[in-house]
Amino acid sequence: MDLETxxxxxxAIEAIRQLKHRYFRACDTKQVDIMRECxxxxxxxxxxxxxxxxxxxxxxxxxxxxxxxxxxxxxxxxGQNPEISITSADTAEGIWGLFYYLINTEENxxxxxxxxxxxxxxxxxGAWKISRTVFRVHSMQVHRLLDGQVLxxxxxxxxx
Amino acid sequence: MDLETxxxxxxAIEAIRQLKHRYFRACDTKQVDIMRECxxxxxxxxxxxxxxxxxxxxxxxxxxxxxxxxxxxxxxxxGQNPEISITSADTAEGIWGLFYYLINTEENxxxxxxxxxxxxxxxxxGAWKISRTVFRVHSMQVHRLLDGQVLxxxxxxxxx
Amino acid sequence: MDLETxxxxxxAIEAIRQLKHRYFRACDTKQVDIMRECxxxxxxxxxxxxxxxxxxxxxxxxxxxxxxxxxxxxxxxxGQNPEISITSADTAEGIWGLFYYLINTEENxxxxxxxxxxxxxxxxxGAWKISRTVFRVHSMQVHRLLDGQVLxxxxxxxxx
Numbered sequence: 085m086d087l088e089t090x091x092x093x094x095x096a097i098e099a100i101r102q103l104k105h106r107y108f109r110a111c112d113t114k115q116v117d118i119m120r121e122c123x124x125x126x127x128x129x130x131x132x133x134x135x136x137x138x139x140x141x142x143x144x145x146x147x148x149x150x151x152x153x154x155x156x157x158x159x160x161x162x163g164q165n166p167e168i169s170i171t172s173a174d175t176a177e178g179i180w181g182l183f184y185y186l187i188n189t190e191e192n193x194x195x196x197x198x199x200x201x202x203x204x205x206x207x208x209x210g211a212w213k214i215s216r217t218v219f220r221v222h223s224m225q226v227h228r229l230l231d232g233q234v235l236x237x238x239x240x241x242x243x244x
Numbered sequence: 245m246d247l248e249t250x251x252x253x254x255x256a257i258e259a260i261r262q263l264k265h266r267y268f269r270a271c272d273t274k275q276v277d278i279m280r281e282c283x284x285x286x287x288x289x290x291x292x293x294x295x296x297x298x299x300x301x302x303x304x305x306x307x308x309x310x311x312x313x314x315x316x317x318x319x320x321x322x323g324q325n326p327e328i329s330i331t332s333a334d335t336a337e338g339i340w341g342l343f344y345y346l347i348n349t350e351e352n353x354x355x356x357x358x359x360x361x362x363x364x365x366x367x368x369x370g371a372w373k374i375s376r377t378v379f380r381v382h383s384m385q386v387h388r389l390l391d392g393q394v395l396x397x398x399x400x401x402x403x404x
Numbered sequence: 405m406d407l408e409t410x411x412x413x414x415x416a417i418e419a420i421r422q423l424k425h426r427y428f429r430a431c432d433t434k435q436v437d438i439m440r441e442c443x444x445x446x447x448x449x450x451x452x453x454x455x456x457x458x459x460x461x462x463x464x465x466x467x468x469x470x471x472x473x474x475x476x477x478x479x480x481x482x483g484q485n486p487e488i489s490i491t492s493a494d495t496a497e498g499i500w501g502l503f504y505y506l507i508n509t510e511e512n513x514x515x516x517x518x519x520x521x522x523x524x525x526x527x528x529x530g531a532w533k534i535s536r537t538v539f540r541v542h543s544m545q546v547h548r549l550l551d552g553q554v555l556x557x558x559x560x561x562x563x564x
Binding site: 247248251254255258262265266268269272273318320321322323343345347349354389390391392 | 407410411414417482484485486487488499501503516518520542543545547551552553554557
């Protein structure tokens with residue numbers, strides 16, 4: 085590879101890392117416009133398991149506005165251990181871990197969740213976007229806010 | 245941008261990421277000299293909300309030595325989701341999430357806290373330093389160490 | 405440094421970051437072949453404190469298969485705050501934080517643990533590998549899964 089191609093590859097990895105970080109921040113601050121812009125405009129594949137599968141970013145945003153955008157849903161999405169591979173000048177793949185924590189002040193529950201994303205990215209007009217993302221939960225515990233008692237546990241899927 | 249400028253930009257992002265990581269490590273290992281060196285020497289703006297606002301790194305270090313540097317304060321500062329932008333050859337901005345956990349063996353409490361930093365950085369004599377940092381808590385729970393009971397909750401500020 | 409050397413240094417940092425991330429993922433998904441390939445083949449120094457000290461990757465993998473590779477051990481290894489320094493064309497050092505969480509459905513316990521790695525890396529035939537790694541626990545709490553009660557606490561070693 086020539087120097088320019090090597091630099092472009094490093095720039096793409098950095099841009100994709102920041103794209104996913106911006107997505108996670110938008111989830112927590114409930115900034116739906118920033119969230120929408122993280123995905124390609126057009127056909128996408130967003131498979132969030134039990135949350136739902138969506139063929140376009142607008143369908144994800146609509147669900148997020150309905151379910152997540154309430155003051156009693158206080159969320160924390162922290163991206164972990166990114167492994168990003170550039171597969172061509174305008175396509176890339178990524179594996180991420182997630183640490184998620186929800187304080188739900190209506191249900192009075194605390195939920196901690198870990199899982200993995202398998203993503204694909206596309207560069208459109210100079211901007212990297214998420215074109216495909218599959219998330220699977222690896223472990224989850226729900227605690228009662230009052231006394232910390234564990235209400236339910238979903239413990240692991242080593243096959244992920 | 246020419247190749248050298250593009251490389252310098254990537255180097256600056258990496259240096260700033262490691263600067264903030266070094267700062268978080270110094271918080272947890274209580275290495276005040278490393279902490280002090282993370283900030284510019286001279287006027288700074290360090291706004292840590294309820295913890296205090298400081299105009300010079302020495303004021304932050306003095307408070308940290310008084311409040312934090314005790315064996316009963318066992319802290320964990322993990323930087324999350326960094327979004328770093330280079331704004332000129334020697335200035336930059338960054339947004340970070342924080343995952344914070346405190347075991348206080350004197351008060352017998354466990355505190356988990358999430359929040360966001362909005363930072364500015366300056367390169368002085370070849371070294372990137374924090375010149376401005378504003379931190380706001382997004383969520384917090386305090387549990388009693390004995391039985392895990394929740395003592396207090398501060399649940400979210402979606403406007404952050 | 406000439407441009408090619410500066411690019412190679414950035415590429416090495418990125419490769420080492422992804423090496424460690426791949427290692428953490430392999431721990432959680434119990435993929436022992438991926439785990440083994442993260443270390444040099446030959447003499448290594450793997451000091452994981454109370455877990456054991458190993459002179460070759462095969463000894464670590466054998467213990468992991470015996471102790472960790474069970475459906476009741478649901479683990480989360482999230483690498484934090486990496487500080488990676490390239491020390492020559494084929495050697496490097498790194499400091500990492502760890503956020504670890506274990507759901508043990510046999511013992512009915514939840515374990516949260518924080519600590520630090522001090523690592524050395526070597527580039528062999530174009531691939532970066534871990535040649536030396538020392539991990540020390542900084543804090544740990546074990547909760548009973550049933551009711552969240554704290555069973556034990558190991559609170560900090562600021563000298564790390």
